[in-house]
Amino acid sequence: MTTTLERFPGRRITATDVIMVLALLGTVTLGASIAIPGVTQPPEDWPAEALAAVSCLAQLRARTYPRGALVVATVCTVITVVLGYLVSPLLLAPLMIALYRLAAGTDPRTTRVYGAVTIAVVVTAAVFDRPTDEMLLLRTIGPVLWLMLPLVGGSRDRLRRDYMDSVQARAAYAERTREEEARLRVAEERMRIARELHDVVAHHMAVANAQAGTARHLAPTHPEQAQKLLDELSATTSSALLELRATVGVLRQTGDSDTDSLEPAPGLNRLSELIATCETAGIEVTVTTDGEPRPLSPGVDLTAYRIIQEALTNVTKHGAGKGARVGLSYSASRLLISVTNDAAATTPSVPGGGYGLMGMRERAHSVGGDLYAGPRPDGGFEVTTALPLHPLAPDEEPHSRAPGADRKEDEATA
Incomplete structure (x- = not known):
């Protein structure tokens, strides 16, 4: 079960974030206490620990405010370096987390600008603190390499996330397009079937209705003509049934159906009929x-x-x-x-x-x-x-x- 500490509506601090901050605080404390023979260290560790606490607490809001969290971590790191503490990956851990969150959650231009300024400020602070120190190379090249790693990793994760989002968007669009095309094809097919059935049935039924009405009118006085009309009415309905059967056969036809038994579609050659x-x-x-x-x-x-x-x-x-x-x-x-x-x-x-x-x-x-x-x-x-x-x-x-x-x-x- 995930426990959350809510300070603002809609902005949650998870138990995972708290554990990460405590781990970062322990890492920075360990980094501040490391001493290298021949390298002067401040006599007390508590200033570095206090700055580390501020920097780590800022990371609780790194997802929501990545720029603000990076600025706080950068200021705390620069002060720590100026105080004379050894610049190591352990000491830079909160700043590295802030750079990763920035690269993973913002646009490339913001990542480049903030990343370059952060690295330049940290390296400059290390150089001006001890310009003739025998560990100058470690204090300059090291931070550049260590701080580049989270920038590269965060940018890669952002690109991967953007790619997956674009793939999902294209898949959703393709699915919507397929559904719309299927609905359109169904509608067109229904219209085609309705048109074919109307054309086949309406004409014959109209003629049959006229023939039946005329035959009913002539039956009392001209039974022979009425009988002739009834014969023609029978032929009309038979023709309607045959044409309707042929139309239904065409509509039900599949790709491998036998088309030899189907009546050809009518044309102007049947206009006389x-x-x-x-x-x-x-x-x-x-x-x-x-x-x-x-x-x-x-x-x-x-x-x-x-x-x-x-x-x-x-x-x-x-x-x-x-x-x-x-x-x-x-x-x-x-x-x-x-x-x-x-x-x-x-x-x-x-x-x-x-x-x-x-x-x-x-x-x-x-x-x-x-x-x-x-x-x-x-x-x-x-x-x-x-x-x-x-x-x-x-x-x-x-x-x-x-x-x-x-x-x-x-x-x-x-």
Whole structure:
């Protein structure tokens, strides 16, 4: 158990410190009593012992006030040397402890300044006390070497402590960075999964809902047409299940999974199937192409398909009219896509809307494109996006913006 003597709140003197001071006092007392034949010593030892007591007591506060403790120890040591006591490591013990505490607990500049001044003062006192003494070499070179030892040892311990602190700080920073990166990756993965499932399910469910409503309306008067719509409804839901199964398979795929059984990601080559599905829900879609079609990277091809799919889904769910237009315009480096309908859109009745537009924007931005979605000046709704033929690096700026992208984006929901 550690016993502490508390003089000030928060500043503790431990039993170890007291034992060290008593040991130092005994060491200095022994050093003051040592006599070398032929070297004159003061007749009494008590002056050295009294100075040693003051110097040792100052070391109780060396951790808190290293500069003050060093100054007290230096003054006491200089007085002891001037009184004629032999300069030995035993006599210099309190000063050596003070120098060690200073070097270990302060900055290098403070250590150099205080250390140099202390050594210079002690050596000067020894020289001026007995300038012609036969022990002059021992009284000058000896203190320099003895007092350098605690300075070197304390500086080494300070450097080692600083190194360990920096290692721990870097490790803590790396751990925080790993945790933040892991959370970011989890969030991105959740958004990707939500976007994929929304794109797969929302379109088919919107078309299925329209087909079911139309079939219910036609059943009493036109049972043959209602039966045809029900057959198409069955095909729509089957297609939704197949595409959902393929999407889940991709999401669960590992590095060594067999990908041969997975359905390829849809692209503009399946645009005709998408248009046909919308037409079964009563939406007449017109497709126009400007420029020579160019090959797209798989990511951009999927993005273009999903944006058109979501835009037509919005027309199916919210459009008051029964017509939509899809425009594809190819340039040397970009593909411009526009999906418009003439009639004013209605506000969705299903809560939690807005994810469709959010997903379209995220998809466009993920490949370096831009997207605008909002009402048209002459009525209806418009979705316009400009996509690069190949995805841009994250730090690259798009070459051009989609028409209307600089306008304030409408807060319409999807």
